[in-house]
Amino acid sequence: MNCPKCKAAMAIVIFEDVEVDRCTACKGLWFDSRENERLKSKRGSEIIDSGDPKTGRKNNTIPYVRCPRDGNPMVRMVDPAQPHLWYETCSTCGGAYFDAGEFRDYKNLTVLDFIKDLFAKPRA
Numbered sequence: 001m002n003c004p005k006c007k008a009a010m011a012i013v014i015f016e017d018v019e020v021d022r023c024t025a026c027k028g029l030w031f032d033s034r035e036n037e038r039l040k041s042k043r044g045s046e047i048i049d050s051g052d053p054k055t056g057r058k059n060n061t062i063p064y065v066r067c068p069r070d071g072n073p074m075v076r077m078v079d080p081a082q083p084h085l086w087y088e089t090c091s092t093c094g095g096a097y098f099d100a101g102e103f104r105d106y107k108n109l110t111v112l113d114f115i116k117d118l119f120a121k122p123r124a
């Protein structure tokens, strides 16, 4: 499989029983159907996101991305709890792509996100 962003080869990385694909060049991460959610709940799993967030931020600006599994256009997702974080998902196979540094971010809600979330909630 090739990276949907930079087209370099992706290599399999295993964390406990979850298998993900990591780009050998830009270190973007590919998760098959909801593995990102499974992996998010595992302690220490951010270790698989070994890329440079600077490269990730650059790749994050690529507007059109096709699914590396089935070639369908991917949709940009925003996590409501972390509105600064964009990642791409495929509605056909349920896969998700995270640029380098984004999975660490996805895993760790920052204090700032937490505060923003508090203010965003309607007061009773």
Ligand SMILES: [Zn+2]
Residues within 6 Å of the ligand: 003, 004, 005, 006, 007, 008, 023, 024, 025, 026, 027, 028
């Ligand atoms: Zn790549």
Ligand SMILES: [Zn+2]
Residues within 6 Å of the ligand: 067, 068, 069, 070, 071, 072, 090, 091, 092, 093, 094, 095
């Ligand atoms: Zn797909």
